[in-house]
Amino acid sequence: MDASIELDSTEGIAVRTTDNQGIEHRIEMHPNGEIDYHATDGYQSDPSDRTTVENERFTQTRRYTKYHVAQETAHETLPWDLNPDRFETVRQALAALSSEEIEELFGDLLAQSLSHYHDEPNVDIGDISRPHELPADKIGPEDAVLYKQEIYLDETDQIEAVSGVLLTYYVAKGERTTVRHGDAPERDPDACVEVSPAPLVAPEPFRDFLVYNLRCQIRDCYVGMGLEPPEKYKVLGPGQYRFTGKYQHFDCYPKYYNYDADIPGYHHDFVPELPISKSELGGLVDPEHSQSIYSQIKGALFSR
Structure with a gap:
């Protein structure tokens, strides 16, 4: 991808972009990023x-052009949900939260996720109950649901507020809907974590689970613009659900969402903080054991 800004004014921006196939595009947009002209042969x-x-490549070019303008000018042409720089700022703020802050801000999200393991003997959910019942019109297995929570930063790039839990689910084949719970500030969020149910019982590993999701979302932002992500974002795992769908069904994408995918340069790098001390961890892990390290320590992740 390559782009050159040919006109930049308060009325609009004109850009000539060459996509990854060497095809040239002429794109004009408003300073808010709304594209009103896109021509290519x-x-x-x-x-x-x-x-x-071809449609995906066309869309990649539009995303990249908005990104290029946002990088090179003062115009905010990127939508909030495709802004890798802002996502990184949120990721750092999220990673710095204490266990108490995670419980305060994301306690309902943690409880909603854990509620799916009520009958799982290897996961100690304690006395957690499900904050929000699953909608009656939901189809598919119980865990076929995506939980989201929007994050809002203040002027110092610290987390100021979060939304309530959002439930996204299928009501028919190919038809999804989202139900919102709770209140949220009346402005665009700075990021939105998206997680499927996971058996993480302690706030610390759950925080790291959310942080890793944002890292994967940043990867998605770059991939969705037709770019290779920077090295630290070449990770495997689910990011934004809309991109997971593309990775599953579009031949032009590898399966970045799959933790076990064999994609050169990419790896699964989720390393959660354990709610136990290093000395306790040493007592759990036997390098000579036939089980994987994950299998040896998962009890510490799934138990209180």
Whole structure:
């Protein structure tokens, strides 16, 4: 991807972008990022006449162009949910939270996730109850649900507020809906964590689970712009659900969401803080044991 800004004014921005296939695009947008002109000789003008891959490349070019303008000018042309720099700021603020702050801000999200393991004998959920019942119109298995929580930063880039828990689920094949709980500030969030149910019982590893999700989301931002992510974001695991769907169904993408995917340069790098001391950890791990280290320590993750 490469772009050159040819006009920058308060009325609009004109950009000439060359995509990863070497095709040139002429794109014009408002200072808020709304595109009102996009011309190219390399693709059909009607989206229905393009292949799925061509449509995705077309969309990548638009995302990258907005990103380029945001990087090179003072215009805020990127939507909040595709802004890797802002996501990184949120990720750092989230990683710095104490266990008490995690329980205060994300306690309902943790409880909602853990409630799926009520009947799992190897997961100690304590006296946790489900904060929000699953909607009656939800289809599929009980754990076929995505939980989200929006995060809002203050002027010092610290977490000022969070939304309530959002539940995204299928009501029919190919048809999803989202139910919101609680209140949220009347502005765009700075990021939104997205997690499926996970058997993490303590605040510290759950915090790290959310931090890792944002790291994967940052990867998605770059991939969605047709760019290779910086090295620290070449990680495997679910990020934004909308990109997971693309990775599952579009041949132009590797399966970045899959922890076990064999993608050169990418690896699974989720290393949660354990709610036990290093000396206790040493007593749990036997390097000569036939079980993996994860299998040996998972009791510390799933128990109180």
